[in-house]
Amino acid sequence: MKRLPTVFQQYLDNLVVDVEWCPDEETLKHAGLTPEEINNGETLFGLFVPFGTGQPWTGSAIDLEDSPNRLIIFQDPLEEAFPDPKTLRIEIRKTVIHELAHHFGWTDRDLESFDDKDNPFPDDIFEDI
Numbered sequence: 001m002k003r004l005p006t007v008f009q010q011y012l013d014n015l016v017v018d019v020e021w022c023p024d025e026e027t028l029k030h031a032g033l034t035p036e037e038i039n040n041g042e043t044l045f046g047l048f049v050p051f052g053t054g055q056p057w058t059g060s061a062i063d064l065e066d067s068p069n070r071l072i073i074f075q076d077p078l079e080e081a082f083p084d085p086k087t088l089r090i091e092i093r094k095t096v097i098h099e100l101a102h103h104f105g106w107t108d109r110d111l112e113s114f115d116d117k118d119n120p121f122p123d124d125i126f127e128d129i
């Protein structure tokens with residue numbers, strides 16, 4: 001979060017970032033995965049949850065001033081999908097930015113070109129981590 005551009009920092013006061021092991025079946029279903037997708041191992045790397053609703057973000061605009069929100073990163077699915085440490089760091093950052101974009105009202109469709117890039121960040125971004 002500290003590495004995000006400073007222009008975003010002012011909007012993060014009402015955002016809590018949590019790391020959980022993995023999403024449960026109810027969370028997966030509520031996020032729109034079908035029972036077949038869940039049985040086939042589909043999962044989530046992250047999730048944006050407006051605190052006021054307690055439910056995953058559905059794509060509608062959210063009042064950023066009034067309601068605190070939660071960004072969840074799911075550790076196990078990320079570590080399982082990306083065993084290489086450098087790739088894992090890239091994917092965690094991509095997940096944080098993807099979910100944070102929902103905080104600003106972007107949809108999954110809006111984020112497709114970002115998500116499709118293997119590494120949308122400069123090569124040296126993780127040198128000091």
